[in-house]
Amino acid sequence: MKSRLFLALALCFSLNLRADDTNAPVAPYILTPPAPATPRINGPNVFGVRPGSPFLFTIPATGERPIKFSAKNLPRGLKLDSKTGRITGSLKTRGEFTVTLRAKNAPGAAEKKFRIVCGDQISLTPPMGWNSWNCFAGAVSEARIKSAADAMVNSGLINHGWTYINVDDFWQNHRDSTDPTLHGEFRDANGFIMPNSRFPDMKGLADYIHGLGLKAGLYSSPGPWTCGGCTGSWQHEQQDAATYAKWGFDYLKYDWCSYGEIASGQITNTTGIPLWGKTATNNEGAIYPYRLMGKYLREQDRDIVFSLCQYGMADVWKWGGSVGGNCWRTTGDIVDLWGKTEFDWQGSLSSIGFGQDKAAPYSKPGNWNDPDMLVVGEVGWGKMHPSRLTPDEQYTHISLWCLLSAPLLIGCDMTKIDDFTLNLLSNDEVLAIDQDALGKSATCVLTNGDVRVFKKQLEDGGHALGFFNLGSATVNLDFNQLSPLGFSGKQHVRDLWRQKNLADVDAANGVLPLTIPSHGVVFYKLTAANQ
Numbered sequence: 001m002k003s004r005l006f007l008a009l010a011l012c013f014s015l016n017l018r019a020d021d022t023n024a025p026v027a028p029y030i031l032t033p034p035a036p037a038t039p040r041i042n043g044p045n046v047f048g049v050r051p052g053s054p055f056l057f058t059i060p061a062t063g064e065r066p067i068k069f070s071a072k073n074l075p076r077g078l079k080l081d082s083k084t085g086r087i088t089g090s091l092k093t094r095g096e097f098t099v100t101l102r103a104k105n106a107p108g109a110a111e112k113k114f115r116i117v118c119g120d121q122i123s124l125t126p127p128m129g130w131n132s133w134n135c136f137a138g139a140v141s142e143a144r145i146k147s148a149a150d151a152m153v154n155s156g157l158i159n160h161g162w163t164y165i166n167v168d169d170f171w172q173n174h175r176d177s178t179d180p181t182l183h184g185e186f187r188d189a190n191g192f193i194m195p196n197s198r199f200p201d202m203k204g205l206a207d208y209i210h211g212l213g214l215k216a217g218l219y220s221s222p223g224p225w226t227c228g229g230c231t232g233s234w235q236h237e238q239q240d241a242a243t244y245a246k247w248g249f250d251y252l253k254y255d256w257c258s259y260g261e262i263a264s265g266q267i268t269n270t271t272g273i274p275l276w277g278k279t280a281t282n283n284e285g286a287i288y289p290y291r292l293m294g295k296y297l298r299e300q301d302r303d304i305v306f307s308l309c310q311y312g313m314a315d316v317w318k319w320g321g322s323v324g325g326n327c328w329r330t331t332g333d334i335v336d337l338w339g340k341t342e343f344d345w346q347g348s349l350s351s352i353g354f355g356q357d358k359a360a361p362y363s364k365p366g367n368w369n370d371p372d373m374l375v376v377g378e379v380g381w382g383k384m385h386p387s388r389l390t391p392d393e394q395y396t397h398i399s400l401w402c403l404l405s406a407p408l409l410i411g412c413d414m415t416k417i418d419d420f421t422l423n424l425l426s427n428d429e430v431l432a433i434d435q436d437a438l439g440k441s442a443t444c445v446l447t448n449g450d451v452r453v454f455k456k457q458l459e460d461g462g463h464a465l466g467f468f469n470l471g472s473a474t475v476n477l478d479f480n481q482l483s484p485l486g487f488s489g490k491q492h493v494r495d496l497w498r499q500k501n502l503a504d505v506d507a508a509n510g511v512l513p514l515t516i517p518s519h520g521v522v523f524y525k526l527t528a529a530n531q
């Protein structure tokens with residue numbers, strides 16, 4: 001007991017920790033300065049495509065319009081629309097191509113090196129976009145999806161790299177809903193899946209989304225029914241993969257749900273299918289349905305991001321990449337709460353966000369751990385309300401997801417996006433941490449009282465550091481532990497949310513003075529001064 005007290009005192013002393021008790025509710029506050037009128041090219045530095053697949057990349061750029069785009073050394077097969085900044089076409093040959101992207105407008109010009117990798121792997125940086133579930137849940141429709149896509153463009157979020165517009169559950173017919181718009185044939189006479197009456201033209205919808213320079217995503221289950229009780233892909237996997245490709249979709253979220261009945265042998269016509277459950281001796285039965293769909297998606301003539309949704313069962317991060325998965329959920333469903341949730345299948349921001357270290361070593365380009373979608377803005381799964389997370393919890397949410405190299409899928413109603421939420425989603429220096437081409441995930445490198453320090457190695461040799469405060473009072477901290485965290489020499493320090501350089505610090509004896517609000521974060525990038 002005595003020695004524990006001594007240890008706590010020693011750590012407080014070495015970190016010079018002071019907690020203050022003021023914990024009044026905080027109104028939303030904006031940290032990110034507005035983007036300048038001069039052009040800035042945002043988004044990832046690298047993009048993967050398979051040989052022969054249709055290529056679509058919209059150069060994300062802020063700055064006064066009109067902007068004239070150009071590209072030097074664009075490989076043969078690709079062309080750039082100088083007005084929209086969209087690169088389209090297809091590449092025949094495998095290889096790496098370094099392109100210089102340029103954006104010019106009346107006040108100025110910008111340039112950026114961009115690597116196109118034509119090979120087997122896609123999703124070389126975590127997917128960024130929007131998904132319908134956290135706001136609309138079962139009340140989704142073609143009109144709502146189109147409005148979300150329009151809002152992605154009109155809000156300017158497309159200029160920060162946000163790309164996918166993903167339809168979640170309820171585009172199919174429902175097994176027993178009382179809602180007449182969900183009544184209809186599950187499949188046609190030839191077994192092709194039938195969308196419900198709210199989605200009269202799936203190809204038209206994908207074309208509409210592509211027409212805006214965005215990409216389209218869809219949802220299904222390997223079981224007979226999705227989680228919401230709509231038609232799943234069971235025994236139609238190959239046909240469904242071909243249908244999604246024919247319609248023009250670029251992303252599939254594949255959700256376990258009723259597959260549990262098959263994996264546990266409750267459905268009889270499962271000859272040859274490995275079972276999974278309490279009696280299974282290996283994980284083959286959990287892997288099998290994902291391997292199957294992964295194979296069929298891979299056979300299509302377009303690149304389809306494969307998102308595994310099975311809540312982290314069977315340590316999915318260990319095998320998700322081997323079945324063609326580009327990302328995999330590591331947890332149950334997130335809700336917009338910091339702490340306790342109503343149901344045990346749900347996770348909160350803190351329980352999910354700070355519990356990801358186990359999967360971190362498996363994060364790499366093309367393979368992303370997915371701690372679930374974002375719960376900022378107006379969310380509510382059909383019963384809309386502003387996110388119940390405090391402003392500081394929302395800063396924590398975005399910072400942590402970027403440190404974890406998580407897929408970033410906005411979950412709010414895009415048509416009602418407010419300035420605070422927009423600011424959270426449009427800080428290019430913060431987003432660059434998520435999109436870093438090295439693809440590492442941060443881990444917790446230091447715990448002290450309520451403070452957690454997360455560190456992420458970056459492609460340019462720098463590191464992102466997140467200082468999180470899990471406690472209920474503000475923490476003031478003179479942080480002097482850079483050397484034990486592996487830093488040496490003089491370090492440039494950049495405050496990412498404020499996009500501001502701070503004083504250089506010497507890792508050996510320097511101090512970072514930090515004020516971390518309750519449930520909030522201080523988010524820095526450190527770069528060796530001699531670099």
Ligand code: GLA
Pocket residue numbers: 133168169219226227228255309332333
């Ligand atoms: C599961 C998933 C959610 C959502 C719903 C749809 O709960 O985890 O993200 O896709 O199914 O029914």
